[in-house]
Amino acid sequence: MPSKKSARVAALTVAAVCSAASTVALTSPAHADTVAVHDIQGTTRISPYAGQAVTGVPGIVTGVRTYGSSRGFWIQDPNPDADPATSEGVFVFTSSVPKVAVGDSVTVNGTVSEYVPGGTSSGNQSVTEIVKPTVTVVSGGNAVPAATVIDARSVPAAYAPAGDSAASNSINALTLEPKKYALDLYESLEGMNVQVADARVVTATDPYSELWVTVKPHENASRRGGTVYGSYTSQNTGRLQIQSLGPTADFPAANVGDTLTGTTAGPLDYNQFGGYTLVANALGSLKSGGLERETTQKQKKGELAVATYNVENLDPSDTTFAAHASAIVNNLRSPDIVSLEEIQDNTGAKDDGTTAADVTVTKLIDAIVAAGGPAYEWRSIDPANDTDGGEPGGNIRQVFLFNPQRVSFTDRAGGDATTAVGVEKVRGTARLTVSPGRIAPANTAWNASRKPLVGEFVFRGQTVFVIANHLNSKGGDQALHAQYQPVVRSSEVQRHQQATLVNAFVKDLLKVQRNADVIALGDMNDFEFSDTAKILEGDGELWSAIKSLPRSERYSYDYQGNQQVLDQILVSPSVRRSCDFAYDSVHINAEFHDQISDHDPQVLRFEP
Missing domain, CATH: 2.40.50.140 (Nucleic acid-binding proteins)
Known part of the structure; x- marks a missing residue:
């Protein structure tokens, strides 16, 4: 996907x-x-x-x-x-x-x-x-053929047939079985006038004037009105994209949990960015589901709050600094440590050789202070120009924010874009050779991709190692609706290599100090049930803490009608066993049409 x-x-x-x-x-x-x-x-x-x-x-x-x-x-x-x-x-x-x-x-x-x-x-x-x-x-003026109803009864539970192994698993030549497979049903209706009624929105309206609904309201429903993607065999067959043949200005600004009441009808199309799509001549009326942005609990005095937040290509020219600051202060309740992903350099997407991001980060910190939050300090490492992927010229990277009134950062000189961080033993405990540092930056697993940022923090006398990640994106993977079934997830190859390196580094830490508090967090670009997550977790070195939530609450992203996990916080055994361990996926963006990022931040609270 x-x-x-x-x-x-x-x-x-x-x-x-x-x-x-x-x-x-x-x-x-x-x-x-x-x-x-x-x-x-x-x-x-x-x-x-x-x-x-x-x-x-x-x-x-x-x-x-x-x-x-x-x-x-x-x-x-x-x-x-x-x-x-x-x-x-x-x-x-x-x-x-x-x-x-x-x-x-x-x-x-x-x-x-x-x-x-x-x-x-x-x-x-x-x-x-x-x-x-x-x-x-x-x-002219003839009656249009009656629209075929697409509803929970008509859409099969199975998503797609297995492809022909002799044709690279293509389903193209297979005879359609519309009563057995959802993709076959939709294909049997391609180009026909179809309709849905009273359909709940499961992906909010996007900038391209499209949204997703479900005709199966009980199918893997989240408690906030969406549809959760829980496994590779749970494809949520009731999802359908909605566009309009009318003016985009008339397209509804919908959030997850809203409903298109009445009838939405028009031809069933198929396009690159969503597959089967109802292109509506008539749109139902939007009824609000009343969805509100979440706020997490404030950490107690003895609890350390650690968060990850992908701020989506943030650069000094953006207008979202105040909104991001408000989210960090009011919705995340000013975590002690925040791993930020997709911080761009000082000139944003302008490819002029700039790699420093101090203007970007300082502007965000100032906005946090203006919103009533702490005067965060920060640490990061500038990447070599145009080597870490993302938007060309943007030089995205991970950045640590930390509240110096609550936590301290252990600076150890020598970390740069090309120097690998290591682990050494000092008086029986683990410490980083450089802090901040990057994991194996010369390894080919990180070609055109972000290198993990590692930092050593101290909270109330206890050392906590934090690894900020932004793994290889899922771009290039075949879509769920592809002609090849099962689909090929080609991006996994590099992401698995990256996960192997992160897990190996955590192993090094735990070999030196078995009870070390280690947190690996960030935009992992993969699901909590994926092989990427399994490689990160290894033989128990880490555990994805989002699995502490009920299945209906495990998501940080909403894509094509599927609420899914991309952002994760993984913890070592000592963190998992700690007192007051609590995890929260704070839903402030992914479900809303007026999102300031396409990711929801994640927060972990525990007593080191």
Whole structure:
């Protein structure tokens, strides 16, 4: 499951992806006689007429897309066949603004094409289209074919069939079984007029004017109205993306737990950034679920509060400093130590060789003070220019904030972008060779990726080792709705290498001092049940503390209708056994349309 912005950063609109897509190359006869839409769609994902010219294809126009580079319209045959596997709708790609209206009865001549949003290398499914069309309007004002209802009864519990091993696990050639698999049901409705009713929002409206709903309100529901992604075999089949064929200004600003009441109806499309999507001619009315941002408990005098917070490419030009400061002070209750991820350099995305981030960090600290919080001090290590991935020119890195009134930082000189931190034994206890330092920065596991930042802190006389992480992103992984099932998660390879190095460093600490308090935290870019988490945890060296929460509360991120864990705080056995151990995923961002980051911060409280 790819993460968020990695796949979206270059997109201007989800609908405008034709220029980045490709067409499946197929060899077929050059011409076909007059056919119906269901003949074109066929019983598999690839049209039996792909690559062929077709004439006189009849249908009623059910939707018109006038924006982006994917301009065209959908038609649906009002005289369906009896096969539930064959769709009665198809998209007609015109490239320019179509000269038809909803309700027009038309015939279409053109060529059948299989268009792959995102290109064939994405692994996405293809959309059956008629391209280079000649359109004849027979009459106007006709009734649009009744929308097919998508609801909890119609959507199967199983998500997708296993792909054909002889075809790289592709499901393209498999006969559709719409009563058995959710992806097959949606494919059997591709291009058709569909509807959902009274659907709960499970991913908030994003900047691209889209949101996600569920038609299965009880499917892995979180207590705040979302749908939790709890395993690779729990794909939450009721999720569906909603866009609109109307003006974006009219699109509802929805939060998780809100409801689109009444009927939301329109053609069922498939796109690069979400797969099957209801592109609505009619949107239901938004009913608020009353979701509010959470506030964690304040740490007691003898408790150490440690937090991780991905502030999403924060640089001095951003307007979110006051909001982030308020979140840290009021919602996180001013933790003693805060690991920040995605702090950019002083010139942000401008690729001018700047690597220092003191302006960025100082501006945030000043905003925290203005919000009534402590005068945090900070430690970090500037990366070598353009070596740590993220937004080009941004030089993102992890930064430690700490409250000097509550905790002290042990400075030990020598740490820089290329020097590896080590562990040494001094009077029977572990200590870092440099503080702050970076774990194995020259190792190829960290190519174009953030290196972990390690620091040695002291709280009430007790040493605590903190490792701030931002592991390799999930960009490049195949989507859950891909044509390959099970999907390939290619980004795991590097992330597993990184997790192995972090675990090895923790082992070094615990070999020297068995009862050392060690915390590895940050944006791990992977789930608490993933192999990445298992490698980090090792043979008990660490434990992901988010697993102390009920399953319905384990999430820090919301992607394509799935609430999931990306941010984690892992602890050594001595921390796990400590008094007053408490963990909180503080939901202030991921569920809201007006988020200041796409991640929710995590807070751990314990007595060292």
